[in-house]
Amino acid sequence: MDDGGVIGKMLHMSPAIPSKMKLGIVLGTRPEIIKMAPVVRECQRRRMDFFVLHTGQHYSYSMDKVFFNDLELPGAEHNLEVGSGTHGVQTGKILSGTEKVFMDERPNVVLVQGDTNTVMAAALSATKLGIKVGHVEAGLRSFDRSMPEEINRIIADHISDYLFAPTEASRRYLADEGITNGVFVTGNTIVDAVFQAKDIAARRSNVLNDLGLRPKDYILATAHRAENVDNRTRLEGMIEGMRKAGDELGMEVLFPMHPRTVGRVKEFDLSLDGIRVIEPVGFLDFLSLESNAGLILSDSGGVQEEACILGIPCVTLRDNTERPETIEVGANMLAGAEPQKILSAAKAMAGRQGWENPFGDGTASRQILDAII
Secondary structure, eight states: OOTTSHHHHHGGGOOOOOTTOEEEEEEOSHHHHHHHHHHHHHHHHTTOEEEEEEOOSSSOHHHHHHHHHHTTOOOOSEEOOOOSOOHHHHHHHHHHHHHHHHHHHOOSEEEEESSSHHHHHHHHHHHHTTOEEEEETTTOOOSOTTSHHHHHHHHHHHHOSEEEESSHHHHHHHHHTTOOTTEEEOOOHHHHHHHHHHHHHHHHOOHHHHHTOOTTSEEEEOOOOHHHHTSHHHHHHHHHHHHHHHHHHTOEEEEEOOHHHHHHHHHHTOOOTTOEEEOOOOHHHHHHHHHHOSEEEEOOHHHHHHHHHHTOOEEEOSSOOSOHHHHHTTSEEEOTTOHHHHHHHHHHHTTOOOOOOOSOSSOHHHHHHHHHO
């Protein structure tokens, strides 16, 4: 934010920080950049000694710089550039690379966020060096261990010293596994991120005009998860469900297509007739598209949260979710990948509104740093 905004005003009332406190913030994917942005801003507000380490799990730092720029964040001091690869190769590179940085920087606490290979490997690396670990978004469970993310989040939770659960449900899941010490229910930093980024997007995004879209007159669709897009039957069913929902509701389906999905659509020779496909967009533009959609169809956990926070009804193209709170408050419905189920869920969710946001009040980043300090 600019100096005249909320962050600039808050800088004038920053609390004192223990002189020896040093924080390492680790991220490796674009969702992690978004969700850790409020924590970085809060570190700046408090004038803390901190550094950002970018592993480059999905993209190189040079490709992710647009996200740092869009969110008006300082750059990463350390870049591992691990790139893609098998889970073992990628995890090994992150483990080795983070270890070297941690040995050089010697932070008191390392913060990781979510459920990626970056989270699990960085948490393990720090733990083995005797550095305390804070897991932001702890306690999420899909109860599906075929998902690599489920394994990552379970391991990270069991070796972390600080566990920042976004909701009471997440805290209960941790307690069920015997984890009760160091647990704090803080809300989710995505609420902080959405509130802060909406202000930036209002100043910088013109995506609706650029695409000729009218608010509430289109369905926003996304699909990227390997278990969906790498399976021909599921991907074809999802696309057909998107098409049916658009036809039935009389709304254009806008599909910013992930590169992985583009490759599979070509490989499987699937038709996209009746669906408007566009290139992936940056977070600010995507936030504008989410905010103005009439309905969202997605297999993304982050999009489920964002839609819920923004008050936009969502249909999740999965058979399970680690965000059950979105369903409990009436903001989301599971539909899997069968066209008829997607259509039925879309008809049921279209026009729904008025639920309470279960992910906190936008102060998660402050609560996280308060707990650490």
